[in-house]
Amino acid sequence: MATKVLVLGGGSGGLVAANKVKRLLGREVEVTLVDKNAYHEFMPAYPWVAFGMREPEQVRRPLANLEKRGITYLQATVEALDPANNRVKTSAGELSYDYLIVSLGAEALPSPAQDGHAPWSLEGALKLREALKNFKGGRVVVGVSSPYYPCPPAPYEVAGQVEFALKVKGIRDKSTVEVFHLNPLPLAGMGPVISGKVMEILRSKGIAFHGEFEPASFEGGKVRAKDGRELAYDLLILTPPFAPNRVVRESPLAGPQGFPEVNKMTFRSTRFANVFVIGDTVNPSLMLPPAGVVAHFQGEYVAGVIASDLKGAYIGEPFNPVAMCIMDFGDNALLPQCSFERILAGTGMPSCGVMAVGKWVRVTKMLFEGFWFATLIE
Incomplete structure (x- = not known):
């Protein structure tokens, strides 16, 4: 049986x-x-x-x-x-x-910001597309509402993509893009090499980063942090809490x-x-x-x-405690990799580095999309 x-x-x-x-x-x-x-x-x-x-x-x-x-x-x-x-x-x-x-x-739990957009579902992605259709320029703020959310690089990717989208729409000079996060640096848990490279890409695109920014309220087109800092926005993109x-x-x-x-x-x-x-x-x-x-x-x-x-026995693939993520910033891309072997063993922090950076890395993500469907569900 x-x-x-x-x-x-x-x-x-x-x-x-x-x-x-x-x-x-x-x-x-x-x-x-x-x-x-x-x-x-x-x-x-x-x-x-x-x-x-x-x-x-x-x-x-x-x-x-x-x-x-x-x-x-x-x-x-x-x-x-x-x-x-x-x-x-x-x-x-x-x-x-x-x-x-x-x-x-x-x-996913309810978002603390009623006017926020969360393009990490099909419904949320389509709502953001509609908002961008009518966006004539202004202050775009991307952030996280809690420390626990799927795909840690997601806010930085979306910030880079929306910045590129504003260029294509011809309204980049009428707009600002800012990112806030609870961590002191982008992807701080992955170490200084990856954090530094993400910061370099954000700066090259004119995107401001606000670290250790713990949101306390969203009201009147402003997000206020617990330490009193405020960011005004015309378009808010926010990961919901999970x-x-x-x-x-x-x-x-x-x-x-x-x-x-x-x-x-x-x-x-x-x-x-x-x-x-x-x-x-x-x-x-x-x-x-x-x-x-x-x-x-x-x-x-x-x-x-x-x-x-x-x-009775099987010695196939061992668990590969590695995370790789092709971070698509729109007109640039980054492929970081982290090994979590020491985390699982309880002997230290993850070992991380940058495998590749450049516009061509975006193509790799697109190719992987096709490979994924073909090998698993087509």
Whole structure:
């Protein structure tokens, strides 16, 4: 009888894990992926939708395509986890499993700024595009509302892209672009080399950076920091606050802070040996960045751990504790890389460096978009 592997979430980690388990184990497993959405979306392309480089249909594929790969897809909302009984409650009924992979991501909370734009979803990207259509110039401010948000480079990328968009519209000389963040420097956790390179790119584009800026209020076209500093804006782009996924934080998997407790080397639950948790659902508690590339590598590795359980041994890909992100600034791009091996081992900080910088790096991101769809969901 085939082993039932249930994957919750059709984002980066879940999609990779479902594909890899099926490829490794074939008919030995029945793989089912559950997601409330009908489509898998290439989230790095959301800003491209906001700035007119892509249309929604170009950055998503139907999750039903997984059926062609021997993976069952169920469109349903995950409502509750019952790991003691190997069951999951969904809006389409209860599901049982032998192995569970949880990759439900982080949960966006309401934005503290009613007039802010968040182009990190298709809906938000299209709303920003509409706002830019009517924008005649003025003060653009990009910032974060909390320290926990997916894709740490996102605010800096969007700041660079909106600056380039203003040039193309011919209103750059009528506009200012500023970025604020809680950290003292851009991507401070990645060390001085990457921070310095991002600052260099921002300065070259005339974008001002305001560090250690903790927003306290958004009112009357101004964001006020807790230390009294103010930034006035005509267009605000703001990452909303995020929290651990509600279903997970209300489940027996959760620890005191709401994040699930897992073995940081295998991502296996410390309480339920047949449950794995990957991606933004757990990574902040492991001091790993909430980024799609990390969830990708976790998905591959967890599939190998399940294969090892069922085969008796499997020495495929080790977990690659590396985060790489092609930061697209519109008319420039940067490819930083960080190894988090010392973080996971508890022996130090991440080791980071710059792999490439230049306009040509943008092309790499576009090529990867096509590769991603072709190898996982087409």
